[in-house]
Amino acid sequence: MLLSTIAAFLVSLGGFTFVYANGASYFSSDATACANCHVMKEQLDGWYKSSHRAVAKCNDCHMPRGLVAKLGLKALNGFRHSWAFTTGFYKEPFFITPLNKKVTESSCRACHAELTAEMAHEAPGGDRSCISCHRSVGHLH
Numbered sequence: 001m002l003l004s005t006i007a008a009f010l011v012s013l014g015g016f017t018f019v020y021a022n023g024a025s026y027f028s029s030d031a032t033a034c035a036n037c038h039v040m041k042e043q044l045d046g047w048y049k050s051s052h053r054a055v056a057k058c059n060d061c062h063m064p065r066g067l068v069a070k071l072g073l074k075a076l077n078g079f080r081h082s083w084a085f086t087t088g089f090y091k092e093p094f095f096i097t098p099l100n101k102k103v104t105e106s107s108c109r110a111c112h113a114e115l116t117a118e119m120a121h122e123a124p125g126g127d128r129s130c131i132s133c134h135r136s137v138g139h140l141h
Contacts, residue, residue, distance in 0.1 A: 026078055030057075031044060032044065049140050050136075073100075
């Protein structure tokens, strides 16, 4: 009985949070969904002013290719974001996670493969990230 009460509470809390945070919008490709919370407003505004607006939306750069991988990362990020913004346990400015940075870097190299194939991207200690030189391309920092 206690276990079913706890489970019902958690499902209800999760459902409330999903509806309150407009969670269904995160399954779309609408760029404005990424700014449902106030902390992403600057990134969305920067994207609107960038050259990438004409060719790429948030998911094109920040989600992996393939439906299963994309849904998995959306679920992971959705949980992390819901937890952080519901509890208030996050620091500003916030930074991209290592996993999300790897996905984004892969997207840069996939879209620009013809251009970058012949370039040396080695940096002392390993590969150089695209954003180490092109930080303002997608969001105009």
